[in-house]
Amino acid sequence: MADWTVERVVSLAPDAASASAGQGLASLKKWTGVGRSERALWGLCQGSGKDPYQARVDLSEPAFKCSCPSRKFPCKHGLGLMLLFAKDAATFKIGSEPGWVADWLATRSEKAEKKAEKAEAAADKPVDVEAQARRAAQREARVTDGVASCRVWLDDVVKRGLAAAQVEDSSSWERTAARMVDAQAPGLAGMVRRIPAMIASGPGWEVRTLAFLGRIHLLLCAAEQLAALPPDLAGDVRVALGWNQPKEEVLAGPRVKDRWATVAQIVEDEERLKVRRTWLVGKATGQRALILDFAAGLAPLVASLVAGFEFDGEVAFYPGRAPLRALIAERGEARALATELGTAADASIEAGLRRFAVCLAANPWTARWPMALAGVRLIQDGGAGGPWCLADSDGAALPLRPSFCGGLGLWKLLSVSGGGPMTVLAEWDGEYAQPLSALTGDAYHDVAPRWAA
Numbered sequence: 001m002a003d004w005t006v007e008r009v010v011s012l013a014p015d016a017a018s019a020s021a022g023q024g025l026a027s028l029k030k031w032t033g034v035g036r037s038e039r040a041l042w043g044l045c046q047g048s049g050k051d052p053y054q055a056r057v058d059l060s061e062p063a064f065k066c067s068c069p070s071r072k073f074p075c076k077h078g079l080g081l082m083l084l085f086a087k088d089a090a091t092f093k094i095g096s097e098p099g100w101v102a103d104w105l106a107t108r109s110e111k112a113e114k115k116a117e118k119a120e121a122a123a124d125k126p127v128d129v130e131a132q133a134r135r136a137a138q139r140e141a142r143v144t145d146g147v148a149s150c151r152v153w154l155d156d157v158v159k160r161g162l163a164a165a166q167v168e169d170s171s172s173w174e175r176t177a178a179r180m181v182d183a184q185a186p187g188l189a190g191m192v193r194r195i196p197a198m199i200a201s202g203p204g205w206e207v208r209t210l211a212f213l214g215r216i217h218l219l220l221c222a223a224e225q226l227a228a229l230p231p232d233l234a235g236d237v238r239v240a241l242g243w244n245q246p247k248e249e250v251l252a253g254p255r256v257k258d259r260w261a262t263v264a265q266i267v268e269d270e271e272r273l274k275v276r277r278t279w280l281v282g283k284a285t286g287q288r289a290l291i292l293d294f295a296a297g298l299a300p301l302v303a304s305l306v307a308g309f310e311f312d313g314e315v316a317f318y319p320g321r322a323p324l325r326a327l328i329a330e331r332g333e334a335r336a337l338a339t340e341l342g343t344a345a346d347a348s349i350e351a352g353l354r355r356f357a358v359c360l361a362a363n364p365w366t367a368r369w370p371m372a373l374a375g376v377r378l379i380q381d382g383g384a385g386g387p388w389c390l391a392d393s394d395g396a397a398l399p400l401r402p403s404f405c406g407g408l409g410l411w412k413l414l415s416v417s418g419g420g421p422m423t424v425l426a427e428w429d430g431e432y433a434q435p436l437s438a439l440t441g442d443a444y445h446d447v448a449p450r451w452a453a
Contacts, residue, residue, distance in 0.1 A: 003336035004059075008308050009082045011265070011446055012062070014072050014301070018079060025080025028091055034084070036092040041085055042101045045077045055081045056101045058108060060333070061304055065104050073302075139184055143243055146183020147223045150176075150192075154216060162206050166199055187242030190270065191216055208431070219365055235319035240365035245318055247327055255314040255329050258282035260289070261337050261344070263372060264425040264436035265307040266448040278305050279370045279425060279436070280315065280326070286344040288370050289315050289326040307437060308444040309334040322362035337444050345374040345423055349396035356428055368427040371398075375421045378414055390424060390433055401432040409447040413438060416445040 013019035025045060028034070032052065034043035039060055044052040053068040055077040064078035074082075085092055097105065153176050157165055173196050180189035191212075198209045222229065222237045229237065238244070264279045273294050280289040295301045305328075313331040317323035346352035352371040359366050375393060380386040388405045389397040404410060413435055416422070422440045426433040436448040 004082065004086045005308075006083060006086045007446055008306060008444075009079060009086050011307060012074060012082075013079055014074070018072050018074075018076055021076035022079025022083055025076055026083035026087060028084065028088075030080065031084065033098075034081070034092055035095045035098075036085070037094065037097050037101075040097060040101055040105060041081055041092060042098060043081050043084075045080065047077075053077050054100055056104055057082055058105060062306070063108065063302075139243065142182075142184045143223070143241060146180050146185040146188065147220055147241075149179055149183065150185075150188055150216070151220050151224075154213065154220065158213065162199075162209060165195075165209070168196075170196055185241045185243065187240050188216075188219070189242070191219075193270075215364060232319060232321045236321055236363045236365065239318060239320060239325060240363075250318055250327050251316050251329050253316055253319065255316045256282060256285060256287055256289075257314045258285050258287065259310055259312050260315060261310040261341060262305055262307050263337070263341070264370070264427075264448060265305070265446075266427075266436055267301065274301055276301050277368075278307070279427075281341060281344050281370070281372055281425075282315075283310070283341060283344050287315075288324060288372075289317065290324050290370070291326060291328065306334070307446055307448075308337050310337045311335070320363060322359040322366065324359070324363075324366070337439075340423060340439055341372055341374070345372040347374055348394055349373060349376070349390070349392045349398055350394065352428070356430075360430075368429055371426050371428050371433065372423065373398075373426065374423045376424055377419070377421055378410075378417060390426065390435070393421075398426070398428065398433040399431075401434045404434055404449075407449065409435060409449060412445070413447045416440055416443070416447075 010019050010023075013022060025031075031043045031045055034041075036042070039058060041057040041059065043055055045055055046052045047068060051067075053066055055064075055066045055068075055075075057064055057078055062082070064074035066075050066077045068075055068077055070076070173192055177189040177192040180186065180192060195209065195212065198212055199205055201208060219237065219240050222233070223241060226234055226237060235245070259282070260280045261283055262278060263281050265276065267274055267276045269275075273296055276293040276295075278291040278293070280291065281287070282289070291305060293301055293304075311332050311334045314329040315326045316329045317326045346355065349371075352373055356366075356369040356371070359369060373390060373392070376390045377392075379389055379391045379397065381389050381397065381399070387402075388400045388410060390400065391397040400410070413424075416438055417440060420440075422438045424435050425437045426435045428434075436446075438445045438447060
């Protein structure tokens with residue numbers, strides 16, 4: 001059974017209110033009939049109704065089920081039950097699963113088997129090549145139109161100048177982004193939506209904005225010559241445009257087998273979507289992998305991967321010259337990540353920057369790069385009052401994102417480090433590092449912004 005801590009359980013909460021409510025229920029006096037088996041937890045929690053709510057947790061995923069009417073996932077009862085377990089596992093006596101727990105687990109197993117059978121049947125089903133070609137041609141035509149429209153818009157922005165862009169109404173950027181979405185190029189839409197924040201980013205905004213417009217120009221040039229590009233480069237361009245390959249095709253491709261450490265996780269809002277980025281590091285290969293999950297509107301993000309654990313498994317990468325985005329093809333039992341990353345981590349900041357440079361040279365549209373920096377400390381450049389940085393023993397330093405320094409994550413990172421060296425997983429965008437987690441000794445610490453604003 002995986003080693004669950006309070007911090008890891010709280011990281012599963014869909015929002016701050018649920019985390020707070022769950023912590024309020026993490027008391028044995030709130031529960032009756034608590035128990036556990038090798039694979040599950042369960043308990044009864046009295047709510048506002050006549051009958052107590054039945055909360056159950058499948059620890060292998062983890063997955064949750066509760067009889068309460070909440071639309072949040074996991075609900076406060078599931079969180080409270082797991083928090084109680086994390087605080088005092090001895091409270092949960094091992095015993096036989098009640099019928100309402102065993103039936104739920106059996107239903108989950110049955111659904112998993114049917115899903116596997118359906119996927120196998122789909123793989124064996126003859127492919128309708130003509131229909132597939134028609135769909136691809138239709139999307140390609142839409143994307144081509146979107147690229148042409150974006151080219152006209154970009155040329156207009158450059159001709160009018162950055163000073164005019166600085167006073168542009170925010171709705172105009174959104175209208176352009178919406179046209180890219182309609183053209184089935186959501187990657188372009190996301191790049192357009194980032195420009196207003198870049199313009200408002202303070203001193204040096206014009207340099208950053210112009211460089212970013214240059215990256216959009218480069219993407220449009222590549223998209224306009226997509227048919228002539230090598231297959232791996234064409235794959236990177238399609239991913240940057242938001243034209244992703246079907247999951248079935250990715251899973252059918254080459255896989256990397258390793259012990260994968262789930263080193264960091266962050267959830268952010270992108271318009272009407274919740275986007276979760278989960279970073280994996282192969283402990284033997286050193287390979288980085290990005291797992292993306294999406295949920296629209298009020299739909300929950302399924303908590304299938306939890307930061308601070310590791311598992312033996314196989315990962316399939318989307319094709320490209322610098323493959324980073326991936327899908328989990330096979331996964332073994334998760335166990336707590338309680339050791340350093342060893343040679344899979346960057347031995348120095350220079351080594352991390354070299355990895356990033358190699359990736360950026362192959363794929364110039366890489367927006368974020370995961371640095372696993374060993375032996376770094378938090379310092380203030382120039383002494384007290386200066387900007388915060390991550391520094392190594394060679395004297396190299398990376399500036400931290402200002403928004404991180406203005407939040408609780410910085411103070412948590414200072415607290416867990418005690419001023420000493422640690423291994424930090426941070427997203428690097430070429431200008432700032434955004435710390436997401438840290439390893440100190442045998443302990444894992446999540447310092448990412450937990451919930452998007």
